[in-house]
Amino acid sequence: xxxxxxxxxxxxxxxxxxxxxxxxxxxxxxxxxxxxxxxxxxxxxxxxxxxxxxxxxxxxxxxxxxxxxxxxxxxxxxxxxxxxxxxxxxxxxxxxxxxxxxxxxxxxxxxxxxxxxxxxxxxxxxxxxxxxxxxxxxxxxxxxxx
Ligand code: ATP
Ligand code: MG
Numbered sequence: 001x002x003x004x005x006x007x008x009x010x011x012x013x014x015x016x017x018x019x020x021x022x023x024x025x026x027x028x029x030x031x032x033x034x035x036x037x038x039x040x041x042x043x044x045x046x047x048x049x050x051x052x053x054x055x056x057x058x059x060x061x062x063x064x065x066x067x068x069x070x071x072x073x074x075x076x077x078x079x080x081x082x083x084x085x086x087x088x089x090x091x092x093x094x095x096x097x098x099x100x101x102x103x104x105x106x107x108x109x110x111x112x113x114x115x116x117x118x119x120x121x122x123x124x125x126x127x128x129x130x131x132x133x134x135x136x137x138x139x140x141x142x143x144x145x146x
Contacts, residue, residue: 003022003024006020006022006044006059013048013057016048016051016053017053017054018048018051018053018054018055018056018057019055019056019057020056020057020058020059021056021057021058021059022058022059022060023058023059023060023061023062024059024060024061025061025062025063027061027063027068027141028141029068029139029141030119030139030140030141031119031139031140032115032119035115035118035119036115036119036139038111038112038115039112039115039116039123039137040070040072042108042109042111042112043072043112043135043137044057044059044072045108046108046109046135047072047073047074047076047133049104050074050076050077050133051074051075051076051077051132052076052077055074055075055076055132056074056075057072057073057074058071058072058073058074059071059072059073060073063141066140066141067138067139067140067141068138068139068140068141069136069137069138070136070137070138070139071134071135071136071137072134072135073132073133073134073135074132074133074134075131075132076132076133077129077130077133078127078128078129078130078131078132078133079094079125079127079129079133080094080129081127084125084127087109087125088109088110088112088113088123089110090106090107090110091105091106091107091110092106092109092110093106109123116137116139119139119140120139120140121137121138121139121140122137122138123135123136123137123138124136
């Protein structure tokens with residue numbers, strides 16, 4: 001699924017000269033694959049939107065016990081600490097981004113958080129302005145082929 005997202009995004013990635021690195025264990029996420037696909041799509045689209053040309057997006061998936069941890073990291077604009085608690089709110093967009101990015105609704109992360117919570121998972125963010133952003137999603141899962 002993550003590979004699928006990267007394939008779909010490939011055109012944007014090459015057009016913007018972004019490098020993408022994927023470190024993924026073979027895992028089977030437990031849940032609705034269409035909904036989870038929307039989550040990865042939004043996180044990767046955000047990383048592309050808010051990372052300037054020449055940047056790098058790293059996507060990793062690993063298994064820890066019964067949990068699967070997926071991280072999407074970019075070295076883009078970052079999000080000011082005081083705005084971090086709001087980015088999962090519906091329609092919330094960080095100010096500078098609003099002027100730059102007109103065709104975004106600010107709904108993506110609100111929907112992603114609802115989907116992750118409905119799957120008994122968590123979504124967290126760490127970010128530093130000028131350095132980049134990491135989203136960490138934890139979901140119940142099991143290793144593939146077990
Ligand atoms: P939509 O996803 O509905 O098209 P959106 O991407 O603006 O619109 P969200 O995905 O909910 O909305 O993100 C909310 C806001 O959080 C964004 O407008 C942006 O300001 C900020 N943001 C999200 N991801 C990143 C990121 N990787 N780097 C910097 N800022 C981000
Ligand atoms: Mg978005």
